[in-house]
Amino acid sequence: MERTPVASWETDFDVMDPQYVNDPFPIWDTLRETCPVAHTERRRGAWLLTTYEDVTAAAHDIDAFSSLQISVIRPEEAPNGAGAPILPYGLPPISSDPPLHTWTRRLLLPWFSHKRVESYEAMTRELCHRLIDGFIEDGRADAAEGYAQQIPVRVIARTLGVPDTLSDTFTGWVRDVLEFADDQERRAAGARGIFQYLTEEIARRREDPQDDLISSLVHGEHDGAPLDEGLILGICSLVMIAGIDTTWSAIGSTLWHLATHPEDTARLVAEPELMPIAIEEFLRAYAPVTMARLVTEDVEFQGCPMKKDDKVLMNFPAANRDPAVFERADEVIIDREKNRHVAFGSGIHRCAGSNLARMELTVAVETWLQRIPTFRVADPDAVTWAGGQVRGPRQVPVVFPGQFTRD
Numbered sequence: 001m002e003r004t005p006v007a008s009w010e011t012d013f014d015v016m017d018p019q020y021v022n023d024p025f026p027i028w029d030t031l032r033e034t035c036p037v038a039h040t041e042r043r044r045g046a047w048l049l050t051t052y053e054d055v056t057a058a059a060h061d062i063d064a065f066s067s068l069q070i071s072v073i074r075p076e077e078a079p080n081g082a083g084a085p086i087l088p089y090g091l092p093p094i095s096s097d098p099p100l101h102t103w104t105r106r107l108l109l110p111w112f113s114h115k116r117v118e119s120y121e122a123m124t125r126e127l128c129h130r131l132i133d134g135f136i137e138d139g140r141a142d143a144a145e146g147y148a149q150q151i152p153v154r155v156i157a158r159t160l161g162v163p164d165t166l167s168d169t170f171t172g173w174v175r176d177v178l179e180f181a182d183d184q185e186r187r188a189a190g191a192r193g194i195f196q197y198l199t200e201e202i203a204r205r206r207e208d209p210q211d212d213l214i215s216s217l218v219h220g221e222h223d224g225a226p227l228d229e230g231l232i233l234g235i236c237s238l239v240m241i242a243g244i245d246t247t248w249s250a251i252g253s254t255l256w257h258l259a260t261h262p263e264d265t266a267r268l269v270a271e272p273e274l275m276p277i278a279i280e281e282f283l284r285a286y287a288p289v290t291m292a293r294l295v296t297e298d299v300e301f302q303g304c305p306m307k308k309d310d311k312v313l314m315n316f317p318a319a320n321r322d323p324a325v326f327e328r329a330d331e332v333i334i335d336r337e338k339n340r341h342v343a344f345g346s347g348i349h350r351c352a353g354s355n356l357a358r359m360e361l362t363v364a365v366e367t368w369l370q371r372i373p374t375f376r377v378a379d380p381d382a383v384t385w386a387g388g389q390v391r392g393p394r395q396v397p398v399v400f401p402g403q404f405t406r407d
């Protein structure tokens with residue numbers, strides 16, 4: 001797609017600009033100094049928050065900043081009328097405000113409790129081993145496409161109770177919705193794929209309930225009444241969309257970091273007890289998710305005249321690199337002690353799947369380092385990144401000649 005170059009990051013930013021996608025950190029550092037609330041007229045306009053203070057303040061002010069529109073790229077009517085299908089309740093709880101948000105979030109939380117997540121750990125570890133078995137003898141692999149991308153989709157399939165043989169199809173749909181959101185027809189096709197597939201699965205669970213998330217919603221209730229079909233579809237679609245790209249991007253960024261920072265890799269291999277703190281640091285430094293909000297009434301925010309229905313980008317990744325809150329914010333310090341990062345958001349919409357995401361990220365990195373303790377990027381020019389709503393690497397070719405096989 002032809003892109004108009006960014007004239008000024010302060011007044012004409014573009015989150016899909018290759019410079020922003022590949023290396024946004026210097027851009028955020030400059031904006032925090034010169035214009036912490038940036039603006040663009042592109043894509044019908046948006047504000048971009050870059051400081052920790054502003055991002056968390058907006059996340060907590062749910063009266064002024066609504067979640068009814070959370071896409072970083074606004075959906076447009078596609079040509080020939082084939083726009084993205086609209087669900088009656090959106091994708092609750094993420095795209096809703098209270099009261100709908102409160103009770104739909106409550107329906108989901110038990111499915112991502114520590115106890116539930118623990119029950120997926122053994123299958124996740126086995127899956128990681130199986131993936132590594134497939135390439136370890138080659139001495140090379142694509143750590144993003146061949147490994148990171150393959151893990152969360154299969155774990156989410158298990159949660160939802162759908163077959164993981166369709167993983168590539170699910171991944172394709174979710175990428176169409178999130179990664180290729182600038183291409184409205186592709187985005188609409190991805191959404192249609194998810195909705196049609198899950199509609200059939202929901203119908204199947206009515207007849208034949210299973211021990212899975214879809215069945216619990218199909219046979220669940222609110223205020224004594226069964227849940228509306230459109231609501232169930234919205235929640236299930238959200239789980240698929242929120243659980244795949246996000247976690248795969250976090251695993252991919254972490255492996256890219258380790259492949260390019262051998263001193264951190266060696267230390268994690270020698271001191272595996274550092275893993276939980278290191279995982280938080282990777283989440284902070286490479287937070288993948290930016291969300292959006294809709295301004296509910298004309299308001300002045302940090303001196304900026306925001307109008308009703310303006311879009312505001314909740315730049316959690318930039319907040320995590322704010323030097324006012326994090327010492328040496330642009331460095332990855334794998335034993336960082338104070339780390340109140342907002343990779344999972346802040347306030348009432350804080351990620352409902354964070355236990356699952358942390359487990360997957362930890363198991364994926366632990367298993368990789370156990371089997372492949374030294375590795376490096378084969379060709380830095382072959383590394384590619386995707387951005388927009390979710391930032392992460394899409395290709396990370398690595399080499400690891402003469403590594404261990406499975407014991």
Ligand code: HEM
Nearest residue numbers: 093094242243246247250289291344345349351352353357
């Ligand atoms: C590293 C991986 C992940 C990251 C960085 C991440 C990040 C986020 C963020 C920033 C939000 C807040 C949205 C907002 O403020 O508007 C969020 C919400 C949410 N996430 Fe995650 N997420 C991850 C993985 C997952 C997984 C595996 C699931 C499981 C399905 C999940 C499910 C959700 C749900 C349901 C919400 C909506 C919560 C609500 O609105 O109350 N996420 N996530």
